[in-house]
Amino acid sequence: MTARRSSTKLIGPRRAMAWMIGAGLGALILSGCSNLPRGGPKSSEIFRFGAEGGAVENAPVQMLDVNGNVTRRLQEVMEPQSFAELLGNAAPYGSVVGRGDVLDVGVWEAPPAVLFGSYGAASPGPEGVAAVSAGANTGLPQQIVNQDGTISVPFAGAIQAAGRTPEAIARDIQSRLTGKAHDPQVVVRIVRNAASDVTVVGDVATSTRMPLTTKGERVLDALASAGGVRQPVGKMTVQITRGNTVAAMPLSAVIGDPRENVRLKASDVVTALFQPYSFTVLGAAGRNEEIPFESTGLTLSQALGRIGGINDQRANVRGVFVFRFEDPAVFTANGKAPPPTSDNGKVPVIYRVDMRNPGTLFAAQSFPIRDRDLIYVSNAPLADFQKFLQAVSQIVYPIISVQRILNP
Numbered sequence: 001m002t003a004r005r006s007s008t009k010l011i012g013p014r015r016a017m018a019w020m021i022g023a024g025l026g027a028l029i030l031s032g033c034s035n036l037p038r039g040g041p042k043s044s045e046i047f048r049f050g051a052e053g054g055a056v057e058n059a060p061v062q063m064l065d066v067n068g069n070v071t072r073r074l075q076e077v078m079e080p081q082s083f084a085e086l087l088g089n090a091a092p093y094g095s096v097v098g099r100g101d102v103l104d105v106g107v108w109e110a111p112p113a114v115l116f117g118s119y120g121a122a123s124p125g126p127e128g129v130a131a132v133s134a135g136a137n138t139g140l141p142q143q144i145v146n147q148d149g150t151i152s153v154p155f156a157g158a159i160q161a162a163g164r165t166p167e168a169i170a171r172d173i174q175s176r177l178t179g180k181a182h183d184p185q186v187v188v189r190i191v192r193n194a195a196s197d198v199t200v201v202g203d204v205a206t207s208t209r210m211p212l213t214t215k216g217e218r219v220l221d222a223l224a225s226a227g228g229v230r231q232p233v234g235k236m237t238v239q240i241t242r243g244n245t246v247a248a249m250p251l252s253a254v255i256g257d258p259r260e261n262v263r264l265k266a267s268d269v270v271t272a273l274f275q276p277y278s279f280t281v282l283g284a285a286g287r288n289e290e291i292p293f294e295s296t297g298l299t300l301s302q303a304l305g306r307i308g309g310i311n312d313q314r315a316n317v318r319g320v321f322v323f324r325f326e327d328p329a330v331f332t333a334n335g336k337a338p339p340p341t342s343d344n345g346k347v348p349v350i351y352r353v354d355m356r357n358p359g360t361l362f363a364a365q366s367f368p369i370r371d372r373d374l375i376y377v378s379n380a381p382l383a384d385f386q387k388f389l390q391a392v393s394q395i396v397y398p399i400i401s402v403q404r405i406l407n408p
Helices: 002-035 043-051 068-077 166-177 219-225 251-256 300-306 358-364 381-406
Strands: 062-065 102-108 122-124 130-132 150-153 157-160 185-192 197-202 208-211 236-242 245-250 269-274 277-283 289-293 315-326 347-353 374-379
Touching: 043 062, 043 315, 043 347, 068 358, 102 150, 102 166, 150 166, 157 166, 166 185, 197 219, 208 219, 219 236, 219 251, 219 269, 236 251, 245 251, 289 300, 300 358
Parallel strands: 062 347, 197 269, 277 374
Antiparallel strands: 102 185, 122 130, 150 157, 197 208, 236 245, 236 269, 277 289, 315 347, 315 374
């Protein structure tokens, strides 16, 4: 009897301790259900954030579904620039002289020369006919066009050269020498072109100034004169600055479309820009990382393919989102006023992608992905429940083990 009583007294405290441990762990389970590990917000939380007018950088967030209408609007507003449309195909350079150019002026006189000296003499020819040798070129020094746009020619004085073609300058010199020289003939040519240059800078082998000729140099000619670009063609953007107009296009688009390889004008600045575009993917996707893409652009369907799609075991097929700071022009269709913009002048937008809708898959083939976009794939409700069960099992199994030890 004494042994049984002592055993009963021992079992009682053990059971009490087990129940205390179980109650404590149960409280931890209940308090931690809402704090299970997650890779981001739930779909319901994102919808509630948009519906309640959650603000980002002092601007309310706009929520839009990815569909055909939205995709067409984005394509209309963000249509890529075109050199052919914005700059036009300039006429070939017409050898117009500018300030700082170096000119060579050649003057001929018919014999007998009376102004610049004797360059020919009569000599008996066949059958007693006199033959006259042609006049020779007068060795005038090369002329540099002054800041006032003039050059100085002996016996002709100051000649306006800037803004004129070599042919017009030659006719002016010839008219002034008429009556002073014997049947003068004048030829003017540009030795060094200092005014009609194109500047090539940026991520090229060598920054340079390319003189324009009557050939009519184009964009790719300018890049070739600088030794080409130093980065892969697919990651390069070409920018042309002409006066107050600035236009930019992917280099691969200029190479692929001859119409975009436009002729250049004097004082144009061609800049080769290395722009490694990228987007970031988070959540229940095939992989979470920053994904680079080409300057020619990327669609949503291509982006999903590059990340390996969404995770079948975790993803909510109705909870794929694209976070972006959007251009206000997207919202001004039909005369509508744009929504408030954030501190950076853009509108914070969340685009929802419903992968269960077949129509969305068609729209995704044209929906453009932009630089610095964030694609987020939320967890399915069942995946969160499975996480809860796993957390419970990790806590319950130790309790059962303790009870087995205390109650052998």
